[in-house]
Amino acid sequence: MPTPKKRTTRSKRDMRRSHDFAVPKTSVNCPNCSALKLPHNVCTSCGYYKGEEVVVAKST
Ligand SMILES: [Zn+2]
Structure with a gap:
């Protein structure tokens, strides 16, 4: 496995993760x-x- 030359900074890591969080379903x-x-x-x-009424309900 190739190894990264430099450690990813806190800033760059957090910028990447800014898109990773799930949004609650409305x-x-x-x-x-x-x-x-x-x-x-x-x-x-x-x-x-x-x-x-567009579809017939499954139950109840
Ligand atoms: Zn309903």
Whole structure:
């Protein structure tokens, strides 16, 4: 394995890591059934999107 010639500085290491952190997933409450769902997505529990049932819900 080749070895780096110089140690990476704290600054350069941290600059590289500035893009590495995960962002928390956002979720909104469904206006129809108030279950937690992903924004701009069909609700997984009632199958509604923009006030209309677009897919038939899986269960309940
Ligand atoms: Zn819903």
